Structure formats: structure tokens, C-alpha cells
Amino acid sequence: MSRTVALLLKGEVSSILKSLGARNLYKCYQCGTCTAACPLSEEVTASFRKAVKYAQLGLEEKIAADPAPWLCYACGECSEMCPKDAKPTEILAALRRYSIIKYDWTGFSKRFYLSKTFELMSIAILSILTALIVYLFKGPVITERVDLSAFAQPTVAIANIIVFGVLSLILLINIYRMYKFTTSQSSSSGKLPVSTYIAEFIKIIPYHFLTQRLMARCRDGKYYYTIHLLLFYGYAVIFVHHILRHMLLPLISPTLHLNEVASSIVGISAFVALILGSSLAIYGRIKKSTIIWEYSHPTDWVFITLLWLTSITGLLTDIFKYSGLPLPTYVTFTVHLMFVVPLLVLEVPFAKWSHLAYRPFALYFNRLNEIKQLRYKT
Amino acid sequence: MKPVVVVGGGIAGIQAALDLADQGVKVYLVEKSPSIGGRMAQLDKTFPTLDCSSCILTPKMVAVDRHENIELLTYAEVKEVVGEPGNFKVKILKKPRYVDVDKCTGCGQCVMKCPVKVPNEFNLGMDMRKAIYIPFPQAVPLKATIDPEHCLYFTKGVCRVCERFCPPKAINFNQKPEEIELNVAAIIVATGFSLDDARKRGEYGYGKYPNVYTNLEFERLLSSTGPTKGEIVRRSDGRHPKKIAFIQCVCSRDELTNKYCSAICCMASTKEAILAKEHLPDVECTIFFMDVRAFGKGYQEFFERAKQEFGVRFVRARPAKIEEDPKTRNLIVYYEDTETSRFTKEEFDMVVLAVALRPILPESLVKSGLIQPDNYGFADVPEMYIEPVRASKPGIFVIGVLQSPKDIPDSVIQAGAAAMRAAIYAISG
Numbered sequence: 001m002s003r004t005v006a007l008l009l010k011g012e013v014s015s016i017l018k019s020l021g022a023r024n025l026y027k028c029y030q031c032g033t034c035t036a037a038c039p040l041s042e043e044v045t046a047s048f049r050k051a052v053k054y055a056q057l058g059l060e061e062k063i064a065a066d067p068a069p070w071l072c073y074a075c076g077e078c079s080e081m082c083p084k085d086a087k088p089t090e091i092l093a094a095l096r097r098y099s100i101i102k103y104d105w106t107g108f109s110k111r112f113y114l115s116k117t118f119e120l121m122s123i124a125i126l127s128i129l130t131a132l133i134v135y136l137f138k139g140p141v142i143t144e145r146v147d148l149s150a151f152a153q154p155t156v157a158i159a160n161i162i163v164f165g166v167l168s169l170i171l172l173i174n175i176y177r178m179y180k181f182t183t184s185q186s187s188s189s190g191k192l193p194v195s196t197y198i199a200e201f202i203k204i205i206p207y208h209f210l211t212q213r214l215m216a217r218c219r220d221g222k223y224y225y226t227i228h229l230l231l232f233y234g235y236a237v238i239f240v241h242h243i244l245r246h247m248l249l250p251l252i253s254p255t256l257h258l259n260e261v262a263s264s265i266v267g268i269s270a271f272v273a274l275i276l277g278s279s280l281a282i283y284g285r286i287k288k289s290t291i292i293w294e295y296s297h298p299t300d301w302v303f304i305t306l307l308w309l310t311s312i313t314g315l316l317t318d319i320f321k322y323s324g325l326p327l328p329t330y331v332t333f334t335v336h337l338m339f340v341v342p343l344l345v346l347e348v349p350f351a352k353w354s355h356l357a358y359r360p361f362a363l364y365f366n367r368l369n370e371i372k373q374l375r376y377k378t
Numbered sequence: 379m380k381p382v383v384v385v386g387g388g389i390a391g392i393q394a395a396l397d398l399a400d401q402g403v404k405v406y407l408v409e410k411s412p413s414i415g416g417r418m419a420q421l422d423k424t425f426p427t428l429d430c431s432s433c434i435l436t437p438k439m440v441a442v443d444r445h446e447n448i449e450l451l452t453y454a455e456v457k458e459v460v461g462e463p464g465n466f467k468v469k470i471l472k473k474p475r476y477v478d479v480d481k482c483t484g485c486g487q488c489v490m491k492c493p494v495k496v497p498n499e500f501n502l503g504m505d506m507r508k509a510i511y512i513p514f515p516q517a518v519p520l521k522a523t524i525d526p527e528h529c530l531y532f533t534k535g536v537c538r539v540c541e542r543f544c545p546p547k548a549i550n551f552n553q554k555p556e557e558i559e560l561n562v563a564a565i566i567v568a569t570g571f572s573l574d575d576a577r578k579r580g581e582y583g584y585g586k587y588p589n590v591y592t593n594l595e596f597e598r599l600l601s602s603t604g605p606t607k608g609e610i611v612r613r614s615d616g617r618h619p620k621k622i623a624f625i626q627c628v629c630s631r632d633e634l635t636n637k638y639c640s641a642i643c644c645m646a647s648t649k650e651a652i653l654a655k656e657h658l659p660d661v662e663c664t665i666f667f668m669d670v671r672a673f674g675k676g677y678q679e680f681f682e683r684a685k686q687e688f689g690v691r692f693v694r695a696r697p698a699k700i701e702e703d704p705k706t707r708n709l710i711v712y713y714e715d716t717e718t719s720r721f722t723k724e725e726f727d728m729v730v731l732a733v734a735l736r737p738i739l740p741e742s743l744v745k746s747g748l749i750q751p752d753n754y755g756f757a758d759v760p761e762m763y764i765e766p767v768r769a770s771k772p773g774i775f776v777i778g779v780l781q782s783p784k785d786i787p788d789s790v791i792q793a794g795a796a797a798m799r800a801a802i803y804a805i806s807g
Contacts, residue, residue: 029631031668031696032714035721047719081581081698085633 013058013098020113021297022094028052028086034078039217044363045370046071048078052091055098064102064178065185069095070355070362075218076291090295097297100354102181103174109350116298123302126342133159134334146326148317148333160247163344170349175361182365190376192368200367208360224292230277232356234311237270268318274311278304303343303352310339380563381406382800383468385456385740388416390568390778390789392438397797398566399447403804406560407442408470409452413517414439416570420500420594422601422608424786425649426680432516432603439518451558452519456742459565463773464803468560474553476524477510481548484512484520488540488549496528498605501598504613505605510540514603522548564773564800567749567757568793569740571779573733574629574636581699582628582731588613589707589728590700593624593646596730600653610657612728614707618658619728623711624651624665625697629734631668636734638754641783643732644671648681650730651690664691664726666713674787693717700729735783748774757781767796773803 018025034048035041046068054062063069072092079089101110111118139150208214212232216225245263249256281304284293313336320329347353379402384395387409395407407414418424419439421431442448451470458469494509507513509528512520522540530537531551541549576584576592584590589612591599602608612619624647629635644667651663670692672678684690695713702709708727715722737756743749750770752758757769757776769776775796778789 027633029668030716032716033696033698035714035719036695036698036712038721041714041721042723045721047714047721049714049716050719078698083627083632083634083696 011058013060014056016114017055017094017098020094020097021295022055022091023295024086025052025055025091027084028056028088029084031083033081033083034088037078037081038072039075039077039219040071040073040214043214043217044071044366046366048072048088048092051095052086052088055091055095060102061181062185063095064099064181066095067182067362067366068092069099070359071214073215073218073221073224074292075221075224077219079291089291093295096355097299099358100351103178103358104350105173105177106170106350112346112350113299119298119302122346123306123342126345127338130338130341131334134337141330143326146321146324146329148321148329151330152333163341167344167348171354171357174349174354175357178358178361179365182369186369186372190372192372192375196371197368200364200371204364204367205360208363209356212359227277227280230273231281231307234270234274234277237266238274238314241266241270264318264322268315271311271315271318274307275315278308278311282308299351303347306339306343306347310336310343313339379403380464380804381560382564382566382804383408383456383560383562384566384568386416386568386570386778386780387414387452388568388570388778389418389435389786390570390793391416391566392442393790393793394566394568394777394797395442395448396438396445397794398801398804399445401797401801403447403801405448406562407448407450408454408456409450410455411513412453412475412521412523413513413519414442414450414452415514415516415518418786419514419516420601421597423649423653425645426674426676428649428652436516439516443518450519453523456740458742459746459748464563464806466562466565466773468562468565470558470560472556472558474555475521476526476549476551476553477522478548478550479519479521481546482521483546484522485545486512487543487545488522491539491543493537493539494528494530496525501605502592502595504595504598563803564775565743566775566777566796566800567740567743567769567780568778569738569780571735571737574736576628576731576733578635579628582625582697582729583700583702583709584731587700587702587707587709589709591728591730592733593643593650593730596650600650600657608657610654610661612707619661621662621664621726622651622654622728622730623709623726624663624730624732626665626667626732627696628731636736636754638783639671640732640735641671642735642785645674645677645680645785647730647732648684648690652684652688655688655690662691664693666693666695666697668694668696674785735779737780739780743774747771749776767792767799775799
């Protein structure tokens with residue numbers, strides 16, 4: 001009796017899931033076609049059917065502990081084969097959004113995902129705030145030549161460190177919370193030696209983070225995998241380049257500089273990759289060309305649009321800079337920051353971009369649980 | 379008193395005809411194929427008692443043939459119906475058999491001599507019949523029929539071997555189609571079903587992998603009058619299978635094909651698994667199901683018996699796909715055992731698909747609006763609680779699987795109900 005009541009009370013979770021995209025959640029009759037259809041099932045242990053069941057029952061902790069949604073790359077094979085048209089692909093995407101909400105300890109994610117107004121407002125506020133800070137703390141505006149460092153320094157450098165520090169901390173805490181969720185629902189309570197933790201971490205995290213190889217195994221995976229890699233490496237290259245150029249090298253010695261030509265080529269090609277990847281994704285989402293892009297949550301649009309605008313303005317800034325146009329450079333750079341800051345501050349720890357961390361870590365935690373179960377088999 | 383027409387000579391039509399005739403009502407039983415018997419004649423045993431299907435059906439078929447109040451119109455189709463309850467005009471087209479049924483003794487000489495081989499529809503194309511044929515050994519009427527689409531005389535103007543060898547000289551190539559017009563009080567329609575096309579779920583490979591069967595094909599394998607004389611052997615190599623998988627709900631309860639439950643498959647597959655065990659005691663049978671719908675009298679017990687007495691394995695899963703090992707022609711079934719949540723690839727050497735039932739609606743009655751199809755294409759029954767066998771138009775009764783998926787007992791019950799209702803029109807008409 002008490003169990004039934006508990007389940008009824010969980011109805012709220014299911015309605016949240018529906019608003020996160022699990023439109024056909026209750027069509028599922030638990031046949032397991034999705035698990036058996038998934039090209040990744042041969043490689044990873046996961047039950048997508050079970051993930052859908054947790055969703056139907058609104059079992060928050062089970063959902064947050066379940067690695068299955070993070071193993072899915074939304075190729076859509078299960079949705080095509082599903083006899084009930086429950087669209088498991090969409091349910092799993094909704095479960096990923098829900099998990100992001102659950103992992104986030106600040107409660108910000110929840111509001112960001114559930115309210116379009118909140119989402120747009122927070123972006124607008126961050127954008128305006130960024131513009132304001134740039135305006136108030138900008139360096140000298142040199143118009144004889146382009147000197148972005150003078151214009152932006154040291155504001156950008158300081159802001160950089162603060163933002164990166166805070167964001168990384170939040171994300172790390174969220175990952176730790178993800179870990180706690182996965183272990184709290186584990187059937188085995190035994191402990192593993194630290195060496196196993198380290199060995200598996202080394203084995204799984206860098207490899208899957210850098211290659212995202214599972215996605216390539218999906219049906220028609222190559223095309224989406226390419227787009228995904230364009231986005232990932234575009235972002236990663238800019239990120240590393242940025243840290244090297246503006247944070248690490250100046251920190252080591254003010255006289256150390258990257259080769260200007262090489263640096264510009266790296267920067268521009270990374271932006272081009274990002275623009276290409278995000279344009280293809282936006283086009284796909286508008287056309288709803290495949291199951292991957294059939295349903296877009298408002299946060300998906302915000303993410304991909306911000307990314308696109310960031311890349312375009314970033315590229316423009318570079319172009320103006322290397323063409324020797326001081327004022328256009330400073331203006332586009334400011335606009336660029338107005339998109340970059342919301343993108344990083346909101347998406348990395350609280351929304352879609354956090355999957356970059358959650359996906360490999362889900363594999364890692366899943367593997368740890370598997371080892372535990374093997375070791376403490378009863 | 380006016381006569382009644384029964385359309386469809388399966389178990390439902392046969393029972394309705396007998397129930398009416400026993401009350402003294404004149405009945406015309408119209409059957410489109412050369413023999414009555416229908417789907418039940420294709421079954422080996424019936425659930426849940428495992429009684430021999432022919433042993434129940436054949437006496438009824440013979441009783442129809444002998445009944446003084448029943449006129450059997452086989453190889454005939456209803457072309458047109460007009461009128462009102464109590465007064466329908468029915469046009470029936472009797473196709474020529476090219477065999478004088480009064481002379482034919484059913485000796486089978488002609489069949490033996492005929493040189494033309496044609497896929498045998500009674501065995502679902504798994505073996506061949508001749509261009510002149512008797513559909514199955516217990517056929518009623520037990521008369522030969524020439525299939526003009528394949529007969530050499532009709533296609534090329536040669537041969538006539540049957541004519542030469544027929545002892546009573548019953549062959550008559552000059553027979554013409556005959557139109558019969560009847561005035562009847564009521565019409566009972568029991569035109570039954572065919573299986574849906576299992577290729578619609580292409581991931582199971584039916585039609586592509588030789589060792590994937592439909593359940594009706596498997597029924598014929600089990601039957602001593604079937605293409606293998608009752609031996610369960612694989613299409614690919616003629617060997618006995620060691621592991622058979624039965625997959626439930628193929629094209630049933632499926633948004634892409636048919637949303638409804640086909641009602642009989644749970645019990646039918648359970649029965650087929652038991653019979654497979656009886657034929658081949660060492661065979662392993664696995665039934666992939668999602669819900670076992672054992673709703674009828676003795677059905678739950680039948681299901682338990684399959685598990686406990688015969689060791690049939692039940693796995694709660696709907697396989698996603700089947701792949702074939704090209705060397706052995708064995709079948710690899712992909713599924714998630716939903717009780718253990720394990721993704722599994724398991725090899726079987728034969729797979730039987732429980733394919734959805736699709737109604738066969740008589741075109742002439744649908745065209746004239748006497749029968750209306752429901753959402754799923756079955757004959758609509760507007761008053762399902764108080765007149766559960768009445769079609770859209772009063773005086774027209776729809777029974778058996780034509781109306782909704784159902785098993786033999788339920789079809790027979792409906793036959794009785796329709797006979798009673800039709801008799802009211804017949805007697806007052």
C-alpha cells in the first residue's frame with residue numbers, strides 16, 4: 001500500500017520527464033526491443049527498457065543512478081523498431097536532461113530546463129553583465145593598430161581564472177554527485193581498492209572523452225560522429241589554445257608568445273570546424289531530418305544557437321584582427337564575449353554541454369559497478 | 379419459411395449451417411474454395427485439450443454434406459446482395475470445376491496422371507499439388523477440381539491426360555460459370571482470416587531466411603497431411619531442429635502494423651511448442667512472449683502444463699531482430715530477457731513467428747454497405763453488447779475471426795448465436 005502511494009506521488013517526476021521530451025513515455029509496454037536493437041548493447045551492459053520503466057514509475061534515484069541514458073547516442077534504431085512507437089530515443093534524451101538536473105546541486109539546472117523564461121532571462125542577464133564589465137573595465141582603445149590584449153587585459157585574464165575555477169568546481173561536484181547516485185543504487189556494497197579506481201579511470205575516461213568511439217558504432221554513425229567530432233575538437237582546440245595563450249604562457253613568463261601565424265591558423269580552423277558542425281546540426285534540427293533531430297528541447301536550441309553565434313563572432317574577431325581593423329575587432333570581440341560567457345557559464349556545468357563529462361564518467365562508474373558485482377557475487 | 383445463406387465454410391460457417399438446418403431452416407453454404415473446412419482443417423491439434431482437429435471437424439463437414447436442409451455451394455462466391463432483412467436477393471457465382479461432380483468418385487486417378495505441378499495453397503506453398511487436385515484427403519465434397527490458371531489444356535490447349543484416365547469420365551472442359559440467384563431471409567458471414575504479411579516486420583527475416591516460419595506453416599509441418607507428412611524438418615536442409623524459438627505478437631500489438639491483440643497466438647504457440655516436443659522429444663522450445671493471455675477455460679492450466687510437463691521455456695522478451703548464420707542457416711535471435719535485463723544473442727535452428735490475424739472481408743457485402751469495416755478492418759458490430767453478432771445492417775450476421783480475432787470455441791459459440799438470430803428472420807419470413 002505505502003509503495004503504491006509512493007509511486008503515485010512520483011507522478012510529478014514523470015510529468016517533468018514529459019516536458020523534457022519523453023512525449024510517448026507511457027506507450028512503452030516493456031518488451032525490451034530497444035535494448036536488443038541497440039548497436040551498443042553488445043559492448044556495454046545496460047537496459048534501456050529498464051531506464052524507460054524507471055521513468056514511467058518516476059523513480060528519481062534509480063534514474064540518476066542509471067548509466068543507460070548516457071550510453072545512448074540517439075541513433076534512433078530503437079525508435080524505428082519500437083512496436084509501440086514509444087520513441088525510446090526521445091525518452092533517453094529526456095532522461096539525460098533529467099539526470100543533469102539531478103546531478104546539479106545548485107538547483108539552477110532544474111529552473112533552466114523547466115522554464116523557457118528563466119532560460120532566456122539568465123542568458124540575457126549574463127550577456128548584458130558581460131558587456132557591462134567589458135565596458136567598465138576595458139583597457140585603452142588603441143585605434144592606430146589592433147591591440148586586443150590592451151583592450152581586454154587584464155579583465156579577461158582575471159575573469160577567465162575566476163570563471164574557469166568556479167565552473168570546474170561546480171562540474172566536479174556534480175560529477176561526484178553522479179558517482180554517489182550510481183553507488184547508492186548498486187546492488188553490491190563491497191569496496192574496491194583505490195588502484196582499481198585509478199586503473200579504470202585511466203583506461204576509460206581519456207579514451208572515451210577524446211574519441212567518443214561508441215558513437216561511431218551507432219547505425220549511420222559516421223555522419224553524426226563527424227559532426228560531433230567537429231564540435232568537440234573545434235571546442236577543445238579553442239579551449240586549449242585559449243588557456244595556453246591567455247592563461248598559462250603569460251603566467252609562466254610575460255615574454256613567452258605563441259607563434260602568431262600558427263596561432264591564427266589554429267584559431268581560425270577551429271572556429272570554422274565549430275561553425276560547420278553547428279550549422280549542420282541546426283539545419284538537421286530545423287529539417288528534423290532524422291530521429292536524432294526529430295525532437296528539440298528549448299535548451300537544445302539555445303545551446304546550438306549560442307555555439308553558432310559564438311563561433312561566428314569568434315571567427316569575425318579573428319578576421320578583423322588579422323585585417324588590421326581595430327574598432328570592428330573590439331566590437332565583435334565584445335559581442336563574442338556576450339555569447340561565450342552564457343555558453344560556458346550556463347551550458348558547461350548546468351546544461352547540455354555537461355554531457356561531455358557525464359558520458360565518459362557514466363561508462364567509468366558503470367564499469368566500477370560491474371567489477372564490484374563480479375567481485376562480490378553472491 | 380425462407381432460406382438463409384451462410385458465406386464461408388470454415389468451422390464457424392459449418393456450425394451455423396448445421397444449427398440452422400437442424401431447426402428445419404433451408405441453408406445455402408457458400409464456400410469460395412473447392413472444399414469446406416477452412417483454417418481448422420489446416421490445424422493438427424486444438425488447444426487446450428490437444429484433441430485432433432480433423433477428428434472434430436471432419437464429422438461436421440460430412441454432416442453438412444449429408445444434411446437434407448443444406449445445399450453446399452463450394453467453389454462459389456457471393457457477387458451481389460441487395461434487399462432488406464427478411465428479403466435479400468443474393469447473386470452467387472459458381473465457378474466451373476471442369477469436373478462433373480455427380481460422376482466424380484474422388485478416386486484421384488486424374489491427380490496422379492496430371493503432369494503440372496503448382497504450389498499447394500493448403501500447405502501454404504510448402505509442397506506442390508497438381509493442376510487437377512483434391513485440396514486435402516478429407517475434403518468435402520471429395521471431388522477433383524481443375525485449376526484453369528495452370529492446366530495445360532487451358533493455358534496451351536494440349537494434354538487432356540486427366541480426361542483420358544478418368545474411370546467414370548467425369549472431366550468436362552466445357553463447363554461454364556453458373557450464376558445462381560437466391561431469395562433469403564438472412565445472411566451469416568463467416569469468411570475468416572489470413573495471416574498478415576510477416577515481411578512487414580523485416581527484422582525477423584521471414585521470406586529471407588528459410589528456417590523462419592509462420593505459425594500456420596508450422597501447423598502444417600506438424601500435420602500428418604502436411605508437406606513433410608508430420609515431420610518437423612528445416613526448410614534449408616531437411617534436418618530436425620534442436621532448438622525452436624516461437625516469437626509472439628509479430629504484427630500484433632504493434633503500432634506499425636496492427637494495434638490489436640490477435641487473441642489466439644499465446645495458446646496456439648504453447649500448443650505448437652508442446653506438439654514439437656511430442657514429435658521430437660529432445661527439441662528445446664522457447665516462447666518469447668510479453669504477456670501470456672491465457673483467458674479461456676483450461677487455458678491457464680494448459681500454459682502451466684507446457685512449462686512443467688513439457689519443459690517449454692518461456693522468456694519475457696520481444697526479440698528485436700534475427701540474423702542468419704549463412705553457413706549453418708541457424709538463426710541468431712537478439713533479445714533482452716526482461717526478467718534479468720540481460721541483452722542476449724541466442725542461436726536457434728528454427729524460428730516460428732506468431733503472425734497477426736487479418737480478416738477477409740467479403741467485397742460484395744462491404745461494397746453494398748451491409749458490412750462495415752471497423753478501425754482495424756474487421757467487420758463492425760455496432761451493438762456489441764446486446765447483438766454481438768449483428769453487422770451494420772440488420773439481417774446480416776458476422777461471426778468468427780472476420781468479426782474479431784478469436785479461437786475455435788468462441789467462433790462456434792458465435793455460430794450458434796447467429797443461427798438463432800437468422801432463424802428468427804427465416805421462420806417469420
